[in-house]
Amino acid sequence: MRLLDLLGLIFYNLSRRKGRVALTAIGVVIGTAAVVILVSLGNGLQRSATSQLGGISDLTSIMVFPQYEEQMAGPGMSVSGPSTVKLLTESVIADITAIPHVTAVIPRDYLRTMSVINYARLEAWANVMGVGAQDVADLGYTVKEGVGTLERGTAVIGEPMLRNFMDPKMRPGQEPPEPPDLLDQQVKLVITKYTNDGQEVRKTVQLRIVGILKESRNEGDYSLIVNMNDMQGWNEWAIGKRINRAREGYEQVTVKVDSVDNVLAVADSITALGFQAYTPQSAVQGVSNFYIIIQVVFGGVGAVALLVAAIGIANTMAMAILERTREIGLMKAIGATNRDVLSIFLGEAAGIGFIGGLGGVGLGWLVGQAINAVALPYLASQAAQMGTPPPDAAVYTPLWLPVFAVVFATLIGLISGLYPALRAATLVPVVALKYE
């Protein structure tokens, strides 16, 4: 029997029992829709969680630290051997830059002593960060006002930092001062160090604030970001000797990667070079794994509905075979092989699964859109309160899901039809022909 004839006959047999096929398929429609909706819901949850994490930390960056000591303790191994120290020197930075998908390698350093920012009568403690880049945008920071360029004598400050400015002479019960508008203002950075005999020494630096960073729930929020050369100068003053980057390397570098998908691979390459690499992407991976479990559990609940539908298909097919016993006998008498009969009935069962699968995907999609229409405004208001970007979907259907759902429903139909179809195929023709 040719495939086209087989498909034609299956279609014909299904179309002459429209009512019953439709009723049986409704079960599959509900089961498939449940799978589609629940998995989409799990997917939507995962996406909004991931996008919020992405809002907190830039997912395309990797923080790299020097490896000061290689942990090689083990039975029979010498602990007194020379420790392998891996420093982030300029040549290493060149090596890292050469890794595919790396777009930038930005050294970072922090002030190695105490400091305070003074503006008018106000003062604030700050995380002072030196960045070896032309612009803070290279680090993934967004400037809200002003510019992000880092030159000598200028600085960029995080917006929430402005709320940290306090009046030291403020009496208890007094209203806190308004956050100052520092854009294009001169501030004083007072750096303090102690000499070996306990003397406090201060150094005051004038800095012009050229940019204010948009609040983005990361380190930049509470930082004063300055040019790397300024930072190196202050640190040399603080420790009282010159810093040789070629020998000592940097404290930390930030590696930017072209796409989120490549972050983990690049991090692995850096680790292989012997450095410590930290990426927010690995946290996101953990969250993803959690939501994959949720999706599997949700999908399982939907699968139970499909199982019930499968029993419906088996029942319908068993009935059809009873009703069409004489027809089966006739088909055999006019030359149908057992395989032909098996294929026809299996095909009909799979056809019911397929029709139900298509309907279920359609229904699931519609319900998903309805949930989105209702839930999205609420989620967006929640996100606004938390200061995170609003989710783009509560229920998100990935492209593979409808395809998978239809194939799965068809498979369920096929399996349900297996026993009835086998019974039909192995009927003794003469018995089938005489069946009343």
Add this chain to the structure above:
Amino acid sequence: MDETNAYIRIRGLRKVYQMGHTKVHALDGVDLDIPRGSFTVLMGPSGSGKSTLLYLLGGLDRPTSGKIQVGEQDLNSMDENALAVYRRRTLGFIFQQFNLVSSMNTLENISFPMRFNGSSSKARHQRAARLLEQLGMEKYTRHRPTEMSGGQQQRVAIARALVNDPPVILADEPTGNLDTATGFTVMQMLSDLHKEGRTVVVVTHDPRMARFATRMIYILDGRLVSKEDYDQAIATQE
């Protein structure tokens, strides 16, 4: 018995059905030779085993013991698949109940067997249409079985049996569900098939079939008997 000339050869054929605790000997050792191109009529009362013989010959059931050979084909040695191919290529079946598919129209019913032999839908359509024309039933092309009389349905069934142009026609009580006149027309049609050179085997208890037969076989209680014995047994029953 001229063995060399026989097209269909049946030897020591037995069929035993298990009915609860009792065994029913439907066929109890039948030897029969049917020449090519003959019109053989199997006569017997109901329960005599004549239909069983026909269905065993048609490969729709397996004998308990014995041998059936059709041309070069030995039915015992065939698996289910080979039997299906044998039925498709060698046989055309005609039934008492017509066994048309009620949801199919005349054309679809006639061409139904061709769906299983890989013919194109165009070839199927052409062949069925030509057979309908030969039977003078062109205007019933789109009719469903329920929209036709018994005689018309049986003509459609005969056309279906012929669609693969088989050398052997097996008919099981083909006039059993028809009135006398229509039944006679069907007998004439079967006779025409015989004249075309086909081997026709008909199971019936309609004595009028005898006038078309080249050979009459009488069967009683699963055994072949002579016409005298048969007539005597029937007379005794009555």
